[in-house]
Amino acid sequence: MSPGHRQVIMMTDFVKKTIRPFRALRFLARKPHTIISPHEQHNDIEGEPLPTERYRGIHINDWETCISCGLCARICPCDAIEMVEVEGEQKKRPEVSYGRCCFCGFCEDVCPRDSMHLTSNYVMIDKNSETFTFLPENDLEEFQKEYIVETSQLRYNDKDVKKAEKGPSAKKGVKGKKKK
Amino acid sequence: MKEDTLSDVDKKSENYVPGQTTVQEVLGYVSAHLPDLEVKLLSSRRGEILVDHSIKGEVLTRLKEEGFDHFAALSCIDLIDDDRIQLVYHVWSYGSKGHILVKTELPRKDPSTDTVYRIYRPAITYEREIKEMFGVDFPGNPRLTQFILEDWEGPPPMLKDFDTEAYAVDHFNMVRRDPPSKPPQPKKGGES
Amino acid sequence: MDDFRSTEIIFGPQHPGIHGNFAMRLELEGDMVRRARVVPGYLHRAFEKLMERRTWHQNIALVPRICVPDPDVNEVAYSMAIEEIMGLEVPRRGDYIRTIVLELSRLASHLMGLGGLGGAIGLYTLPMWTNGERDYILDLFEALTGGRVYHMYTWPGGVRWDMPENWPRKVLKVLDHIEAQLPSYYSLFFESKVTDARLKGLAPITTSWAVEHGVTGPNLRATGLEVDLRRDDPYAAYEDLDFDVITLKQGDGMARALVRWYEVGQSIRIIRDAMEKMPGGPVIAKTPPPLAFTVPPGDHYAHVESSKGEYGYYVISKGGKYPYRVHVRGPSFTHGIDVLEKMLINQELADVALITGGLDVCPPDIDR
Numbered sequence: 145m146s147p148g149h150r151q152v153i154m155m156t157d158f159v160k161k162t163i164r165p166f167r168a169l170r171f172l173a174r175k176p177h178t179i180i181s182p183h184e185q186h187n188d189i190e191g192e193p194l195p196t197e198r199y200r201g202i203h204i205n206d207w208e209t210c211i212s213c214g215l216c217a218r219i220c221p222c223d224a225i226e227m228v229e230v231e232g233e234q235k236k237r238p239e240v241s242y243g244r245c246c247f248c249g250f251c252e253d254v255c256p257r258d259s260m261h262l263t264s265n266y267v268m269i270d271k272n273s274e275t276f277t278f279l280p281e282n283d284l285e286e287f288q289k290e291y292i293v294e295t296s297q298l299r300y301n302d303k304d305v306k307k308a309e310k311g312p313s314a315k316k317g318v319k320g321k322k323k324k
Numbered sequence: 325m326k327e328d329t330l331s332d333v334d335k336k337s338e339n340y341v342p343g344q345t346t347v348q349e350v351l352g353y354v355s356a357h358l359p360d361l362e363v364k365l366l367s368s369r370r371g372e373i374l375v376d377h378s379i380k381g382e383v384l385t386r387l388k389e390e391g392f393d394h395f396a397a398l399s400c401i402d403l404i405d406d407d408r409i410q411l412v413y414h415v416w417s418y419g420s421k422g423h424i425l426v427k428t429e430l431p432r433k434d435p436s437t438d439t440v441y442r443i444y445r446p447a448i449t450y451e452r453e454i455k456e457m458f459g460v461d462f463p464g465n466p467r468l469t470q471f472i473l474e475d476w477e478g479p480p481p482m483l484k485d486f487d488t489e490a491y492a493v494d495h496f497n498m499v500r501r502d503p504p505s506k507p508p509q510p511k512k513g514g515e516s
Numbered sequence: 517m518d519d520f521r522s523t524e525i526i527f528g529p530q531h532p533g534i535h536g537n538f539a540m541r542l543e544l545e546g547d548m549v550r551r552a553r554v555v556p557g558y559l560h561r562a563f564e565k566l567m568e569r570r571t572w573h574q575n576i577a578l579v580p581r582i583c584v585p586d587p588d589v590n591e592v593a594y595s596m597a598i599e600e601i602m603g604l605e606v607p608r609r610g611d612y613i614r615t616i617v618l619e620l621s622r623l624a625s626h627l628m629g630l631g632g633l634g635g636a637i638g639l640y641t642l643p644m645w646t647n648g649e650r651d652y653i654l655d656l657f658e659a660l661t662g663g664r665v666y667h668m669y670t671w672p673g674g675v676r677w678d679m680p681e682n683w684p685r686k687v688l689k690v691l692d693h694i695e696a697q698l699p700s701y702y703s704l705f706f707e708s709k710v711t712d713a714r715l716k717g718l719a720p721i722t723t724s725w726a727v728e729h730g731v732t733g734p735n736l737r738a739t740g741l742e743v744d745l746r747r748d749d750p751y752a753a754y755e756d757l758d759f760d761v762i763t764l765k766q767g768d769g770m771a772r773a774l775v776r777w778y779e780v781g782q783s784i785r786i787i788r789d790a791m792e793k794m795p796g797g798p799v800i801a802k803t804p805p806p807l808a809f810t811v812p813p814g815d816h817y818a819h820v821e822s823s824k825g826e827y828g829y830y831v832i833s834k835g836g837k838y839p840y841r842v843h844v845r846g847p848s849f850t851h852g853i854d855v856l857e858k859m860l861i862n863q864e865l866a867d868v869a870l871i872t873g874g875l876d877v878c879p880p881d882i883d884r
Contacts, residue, residue: 446730
């Protein structure tokens with residue numbers, strides 16, 4: 145090995161051992177991938193909020209257009225939908241059991257009147273297990289009022305929560321990508 | 325069973341050359357030499373051979389020699405209406421990119437056929453599963469031990485006449501959901 | 517073997533180094549494994565039996581659960597088998613979207629697998645990073661299919677919905693982002709001396725041994741045999757697309773990891789190519805509604821190249837609304853039992869997790 149060659153090797157070794165570790169410093173500025181849900185909004189790579197429109201979450205069913213054909217109950221692969229009689233209603237209505245539901249959205253696909261829909265809402269926390277069997281109606285408002293998770297139930301570091309609640313500008317998703 | 329380790333295998337020939345015989349050629353050969361077998365060309369790359377289970381070993385050995393050396397799968401089907409159990413050996417050639425299904429049938433009562441694991445090594449696990457799920461015996465296979473089902477006492481569960489629901493009710497204290505007689509329920513039960 | 521010299525330990529199913537839910541009984545002599553026995557069955561959910569009692573479409577909600585990191589191959593292989601029996605032709609656009617979904621899924625699976633390998637050698641930065649990137653891919657799946665992990669997006673005849681308008685742009689953006697991160701992952705993992713010491717020369721296999729034992733996919737390509745079902749038996753839109761089949765010669769742990777690494781790059785290339793060549797038109801062929809859907813009698817074995825190896829669905833129909841029988845051939849059925857038991861012999865205990873992770877064993881498809 146010629147002395148020049150050795151020098152080159154020493155140089156590359158020097159670069160590898162001494163200079164390169166400093167490159168790791170740039171990761172100090174990189175924010176973590178994790179977010180503080182639900183205090184912080186989950187965004188995709190372009191900064192658009194998630195979940196998207198197509199997200200398959202809790203059902204809604206328009207009772208005015210629903211003709212009680214029962215197709216949703218028949219297609220359901222998990223046997224989660226059941227047609228039940230409702231007080232004050234002549235027709236049977238689909239009742240969804242979320243202990244069984246796999247959120248495949250087949251009920252939405254077969255609905256001939258387009259009344260059954262899966263909303264993009266998926267947060268439901270409750271202590272009572274019977275909550276998770278319910279009759280989907282027009283909107284989720286009433287359901288949400290009662291059963292949407294209260295922020296105090298989730299335990300996070302107070303500092304992190306404050307930071308997150310300051311707004312989306314306090315945290316960036318991907319390095320170099322601005323939100324909205 | 326003596327286990328051959330990786331270092332033993334390394335001494336075997338290193339150069340692997342995939343065979344180039346096509347599906348058509350193999351089917352032609354089979355129908356010429358064993359005229360009582362039924363062969364079918366499904367598409368340019370797929371062929372089917374129906375054999376009696378006593379000579380399937382010879383056919384599979386020949387297929388392997390011709391380059392169909394990837395044993396893709398061994399499927400078992402319970403043909404309860406014909407009172408038969410069908411075994412399907414899927415072999416694939418890396419050279420000619422052809423797929424041959426070798427189908428053989430066994431009687432449904434006490435099904436038993438010789439193992440093919442000496443010809444195609446992966447069959448050792450497939451046969452082990454089929455023994456457990458269908459009750460087909462493979463004399464000569466050294467690994468026909470308990471596989472997936474732990475402490476299983478019932479009949480082979482993949483057979484068509486196995487009553488899944490009755491077994492579950494008997495063994496697991498299952499509560500049956502009975503839609504027709506169910507009374508209407510309150511919309512939201514209990515306190516939140 | 518003398519009782520005083522050998523110890524039997526049970527490795528898994530709760531061991532942090534195990535790759536999923538299965539266990540191994542290892543007979544050790546000192547630190548060396550002398551005999552290994554895989555104990556599967558922790559995830560047995562009797563899918564094949566369940567599928568016989570569900571309609572053709574209901575099974576679509578069931579099959580992705582057979583492989584958690586790479587679920588889409590199941591839907592596509594199952595749909596392909598049905599289409600072949602029925603003689604259905606998938607519209608070209610549907611094929612292209614399937615290809616993109618499959619490749620995104622492969623990308624996510626490889627990133628997760630490499631992360632797991634990093635975890636097995638004690639390099640915990642890598643799983644954090646790669647799983648972070650995987651999350652962007654899951655965001656894409658959510659925007660396209662509505663599900664993050666299980667998509668239930670492929671139906672017999674095509675795919676359920678067309679792409680949203682801004683989705684292709686987002687895909688390309690995520691690919692750019694992942695591609696920009698790849699060099700730092702490479703220097704983190706493959707240039708590390710620890711990786712070199714742990715993976716180089718780890719449980720090498722030869723091509724003839726691998727073929728004999730039913731090794732498929734990246735593990736077989738790592739031994740030098742140029743096989744890839746995407747090219748050898750083209751399905752979806754792969755015949756129109758441009759990609760290389762990655763092969764390496766060594767057949768050891770390093771080669772198996774590197775093949776996966778280079779396939780990440782190839783997947784990115786395939787998706788970009790497919791986006792460019794995307795044809796117009798419908799995404800799903802005209803089929804009867806799901807509840808009136810029947811398949812004529814027949815049988816077909818459809819296979820696809822998953823991120824772990826060959827995935828096959830042998831579907832038998834006797835006519836009617838339900839499949840008569842569906843047999844699933846998962847790549848881990850050979851990799852995870854027979855091959856693994858042989859490869860572990862005379863290896864150190866510390867390498868057990870690395871070998872299992874290097875083969876990318878996925879226990880759900882052993883048990884089904």
